[in-house]
Amino acid sequence: MAASHSIIIFIATLVVLATSISAKEYIVGDKSGWTLDFDYQSWAKDKVFIVGDTLVFNYASGAHTVMKVNGTGFQQCIVSSSNGTLTSGRDIIPLQTPGRKWYICGVGKHCELRNMKLFITVLPQTMAPAPSPVATSASTKLIIPTVYGIVVALFGSILLLFV
Ligand SMILES: [Cu+2]
Numbered sequence: 001m002a003a004s005h006s007i008i009i010f011i012a013t014l015v016v017l018a019t020s021i022s023a024k025e026y027i028v029g030d031k032s033g034w035t036l037d038f039d040y041q042s043w044a045k046d047k048v049f050i051v052g053d054t055l056v057f058n059y060a061s062g063a064h065t066v067m068k069v070n071g072t073g074f075q076q077c078i079v080s081s082s083n084g085t086l087t088s089g090r091d092i093i094p095l096q097t098p099g100r101k102w103y104i105c106g107v108g109k110h111c112e113l114r115n116m117k118l119f120i121t122v123l124p125q126t127m128a129p130a131p132s133p134v135a136t137s138a139s140t141k142l143i144i145p146t147v148y149g150i151v152v153a154l155f156g157s158i159l160l161l162f163v
Helices: 002-020 040-045 071-076 110-114 135-161
Strands: 025-027 054-058 067-069 090-094 099-104 117-123
Touching (some): 040 117, 067 071
Antiparallel strands (some): 054 090
16 A cells, blocks of 8 residues: 555656656657658657657758748648748747647748658647646646656656666
8 A cells, every 4th residue: 555655656756757848849750850851740740749848850941941830831832931930040930839830941842852841749838837727728738748647757757776
């Protein structure tokens, strides 16, 4: 009994720790950066993006751009000057709100023909109080990060066994 309580407290502590230190910086494409013919959906597939994390797009300035678009803009590669194009070559995008995010390159046909498009889903922070709670989405907002927290906690527990 006492032992199982300790384990629960231990895991709860890890979840809190994991949450507070979980802000990550993701280099889009890792070493390849933001470039032609890279599979960004495979890159994003095994990653968990959470509010507070940042995306970094690395590329030779002038060769590419980064534009935030909506789902239609993503599917059809719609390049619009109103989207706020980033061009620095090291574009840092803080993920400030949960939900789906779409980014494309606005140069030539890089989006249509060379796969320069990234789609991610940003999850809300586990312990952060919702700024404006919406009843219909409250349950889903809680479940996903909790699962993530448990996975992180279990992984942490396993690591500690080997220390
Ligand atoms: Cu490009």
